[in-house]
Amino acid sequence: MRYWLLKSEPATFSIDDLKGRSDRTEHWDGVRNYQARNMLRDGLKKGDLAFFYHSNCDQPGIAGVVEVVREGYPDFTAFDPDYDHFDPKSTPDTPRWYMVDVRFKRTLKRVITLAELKQHPLLHEMPLLARGNRLSVMPVTKVQWNYILSLV
């Protein structure tokens, strides 16, 4: 089992939104970056856990935990011009973008902010903290995972 971090802007889709979905499950659509796409398509496996990270908001940081319940499959929101992330270069026959389904596990008792994460030398190697990082899907090591959860 592996660990991941998934970024989302809470104004668009928050951990509470996920919790409110039917079966507390939703597809993780809209990723339009090849490196992140590759991880969604090939890396995330059923049963893997991921931090739900709130980005581009008042308090950027880790807000909760989700579980991968369906492995990578074509992101159908790329096929439909009505969706924000429509991509005419992606078709059902030759899909370019992928997504997974995630299920809400829990909300952390408090948001572990980016500022706090930066203060821990043990976490300095996280890609999340790398200069200029913009990946919306990234791996988390078991050590980092357990350490972060111990901060709550």
Place this chain on the structure above:
DNA sequence: GCCAACGTTGGC
């Protein structure tokens, strides 16, 4: 709202 950092596009 600003802006640094990065990815993508497209002319050449």
Place this chain on the structure above:
DNA sequence: GCCAACGTTGGC
């Protein structure tokens, strides 16, 4: 294949 221009991300 280079690289300038542009668009996006996302912290601050």
